[in-house]
Amino acid sequence: MTGETLYPRLEPLLAQVQKPIQYVGGELNAQVKPWEDVPVHWALMYPDAYEVGLPNQGLMILYEVLNERPDALAERTYAVWPDLAGLMREAGVGQFTVDSHRAVADFDLLGVSFATELGYTNLLEALDLAGVPLHAVDRDETHPVVVAGGHAAFNPEPVADFVDCAVLGDGEQAVGDITDVVKAWKEQGRPGGRVELLARLARVDGVYVPRFYAVSYGPDGTIAAVTRTRDDVPAKVGKRTVMDLDEWPYPKTPLVPLAESVHERMSVEIFRGCTRGCRFCQAGMITRPVRERTITGIGSMVDQGLKATGYQEVGLLSLSSADHSEIGQLAKELADRYEGSNTGLSLPSTRVDAFNVTLANELSRNGRRSGLTFAPEGGSERIRRVINKTVSKEDLVRTVTTAYANGWTQVKLYFMCGLPTETDEDVLEIAELATEVIRAGREASGRKDIRCTVSIGGFVPKPHTPFQWAAQASAETIDHRLRVLRAAINADRRIGRSIGMRYHDGKPGVIEGLLSRGDRRVGRVIERVWRDGGKFDGWSEHFSYDRWTAAAAEELAAFGVDLDWYTTRERTEHEVLPWDHLDSGLDKEWLWEDWQEALDEEEVSDCRWTPCYDCGVCPTNGTEIQIGPTGRSLLPLTVVGS
C-alpha cells in the first residue's frame, strides 16, 4: 500500500547513526494527516542536512499552506547523512519523510527548495535513495513530479534533466494551483499520462517545464536559441508575486525541532523584496517589488509565533529590515510589549547606518545583547559605488564607533571579494577600515576588549542581476586577495589582536559559479560528481574541488567548453543567456544599462523614495510597491493569568 510508514524498518538503523533525532520527526507544530483522506500528496524537501533545512522559512510556509487545504497533505524530507544513507541502501529503505516516515516515492509531488545551487548533488542522492529515476524523461506516471523552487529555480537549467518543473517566484499561491491541476488529472483517471500532466502544469502561471523547451548551441559554444516544442506552453515563463503579505501570515505555528538547528530562534518576515539595487544581490533583483507587512500584522505574527513555539528570540527577517517604513515604531513597541519577559528581538545584518544602532539598542532591551552585524560588502568607497551600496568611509567608522560607545562589544562586518573591477587596493582598504574602527571604538568606549570580526566571502555572479555578464574572479585571485588582507590586518598586532577574520577559500565559489550561470550541459557534470560520491557540497568536509574540476573537464570537453568558460569569462551584450526565457520581470536592457553604470561607478537610487527608473518588474507582473506607514500602533498585550 502506498503511504505506509517505513518506521519499523528504519528504527533499527537509527540506533547506529549520528544524531538520530533529526530523522524521527515529532517536532512541535509538525502535522500528520491520514494518507487516504486527501487526493494530493506533497513531499517537501530542503536538500541539505536537517539542522540547516528545518528553520527554512520557505519550506515551513508551504508546509502549512498545503496542510491547511482539505484536499492535500505535505510532509518534509531532508538530505540524509552518508552514515544513514549507507545503512538504508543495505536494508532497502528508501528516502523517507520525517513526519510519517512515508516513502518519498509514494508521493504525487516532490517539491525541492533550492536556496543555493550547492544542494544539487543532494537532490540526485535523494532521488536515488527514493528509487525515483534520476532523469525526468525516465519517469512514468507512478513517480512523483519533481518540482524545483527557491531562488536557484530562476536558472534551473543545470538541473533541467532531473526536475520535471520549476516554479519561479513566491510559492504560496503556486503550490495551490499545482495541487488543483494534479487533483483534477488524478480524478479524471490520469488522461494522457505524465506528459499530459506536465503540459497542464506548464500552463500554470510561473511554472516552467524544461522538457518542452529545446536548446540549441552555436559553434562558439554559446546558446543559439531556446525554443518551445509545443505551442500550448508559454514562450517566456514569468514569476509569481504574492501581494498583500498580511493576507499570508505564514508560518503561523513555526516548527520547533528537538534537534539543534542553525537558527535557534523564530523568524517573522517583515517584508519581501528589496529595491536598494545592490548589483551583486540576486535576491534583491528577483523578489521585487517591496511588499511590507503592516506593523499590526507583524505584531500579531510575533505574538502568535512566540505562544506557539516558546522561542526566546525573534528575528525580524527581510532583505534589509531597517528599511521597513515603520521599523522605528515597531522596534520600540515590540520591546515595550516584551519588557521583562527575557524575549530577545533581533535584525539580520543591516546596512551601515547610525539609525540601525539606535534600532539595535531598542531591540536588545529585553534580551541578550550579542553582537551587531553590518554589511558594507565592499572595502573601498569606489567598489561600493560599483556595487551600488554607497556609504562613505567616515560614516562607516562613525556608525561602528557609535555601536561600541553604546555598549556593543562585538561588531561583525560582512564583505565580498572578487567583485567586478576590484583590485588588491580595494580589498586592502578593509584592513584600514577595521583598524580605524578599533582605534576609534576603543577611544569612544574607553574599553580595550572591543572586537571587530571581518567576514569575507568570494563573490559569485548570479543570473537576473546586472553582474550576470561579469567575469567571476578565479579561485587564485580570491585566495591571493584574502592572503594580502590577512597580512595587512596582522601587521599591527596592537590593533590586529582585536580584529578577527573569517573567510572561505575561493574554490567552492567557482563551483557555485558554474552551477549558478550554467546551462543544461552542466547537468552532466553534476551527475558525474554525484556518481563519483559527491554530496553535501555546502560542507567543507564533504566538498571536493578536485572531483568537480575532473568531472567538468571530462563532461564538458565534448561541447568545446570548460569550467573557465562558465565562470571567469565575461559575457557580451547580446549573448543568449541560459535563463533568458525565464522572466523575473527585469528588463534585460535595463540590466545591461545598470551593468554599464556599475563599470562607470555610477549609483542608482531606491525607487521607494525616488521616481521609478524602469527596471521593468511592476509593469511586467502587474505589481506595485506596497509600503507604509499605516499610522497604526501596537497595543500592549494582555498578560495571560493576570
Added chain:
Amino acid sequence: MARQPDGPPPPPTVQKLRLRYTKRGPLRFASHRDLARALERALRRAQVPMAFSAGFSPHPKISYVGAAPTGAASEAEYLEIGVTRPCDPEAVRLALDASLPTGIDVVDCVAAQEGTGSLAERIDASVWRIELAGVEPAELGSALAAFLARDVVTIARRMKDGLRDVDARAAVAAATAGGEPGCAIMTVVVRLVTPAVRPDDVVAALAAVADLRPPSPSRAVREAQGRLDDTGTVADPLGPDRLASTHCQGERATV
C-alpha cells in the same frame, strides 16, 4: 569584577519543583541537549513562572539529574526547577505535559520540601529493561550467568578521543533474564558510577563473556531511578518530598 547589566536583579526562587518525565517512542533518539532545549521552550509556552539567573545571559533555573543516553528510552527522568511564585505542582505538571511533544510526558511533580535533601543524592542506581530481539531467553540466561560470575568484564567504548576500556561488571548490582521465545528481556540494576555504565555496555559485555551477539540493535528502557537499598530495591526519589508535604500542607496557588 564582572560587569553587571543595569536594572534590578531578577526575582528570586521561592519554590523548587521536582519532576519525573519520560522519553518514549521515537523520542528515545533525543539526546540530553535536545531534551533540555525542548523542556526550556515548553516551560515558556506553559507560562511557568521560571526563576532566572542574573547576568547578561539570564538562564532559567533548571537542574537535570542523570540523563538517559541517546537511543535509550526512559520512564524515569528527573529534573528540578526554580519558580518565582508558589505553584500547584499538579497544575504545573498538566500545563507542562500539554506543551511538550508526545513522548516526553511529565508523569509526576512535587514541591521540594526543606530538610529532605537534594534530588541528586537520592539517585545512585537505575533499573534498565533491555529487549534483545532474536535472542532466546535461555541463551540470555546462560550469558548473564557467565557475566555475573566474573569480577571484572572489560569492554571497549567509543569515546570522542577513540576507544576506551570500561569495566561493565562492577556497576551491575543485579541482572535477570526473561522474555519470550524470539525476544529475550534482561532486567538489570546498574549503579551510578563514573564513567557511567550504559545499557549498551552491558550488552557488549555479554558478547565479550559469552559471545552473545543479538542480530539487531537492542532496545533499552530505564524503568526507574533512585537509591538502591540492601534488598536490591530502587526507592522513589520523589518519595521524601511527598512524605514531608502530606505532613505539612503548604500554601497552594495556580500557575
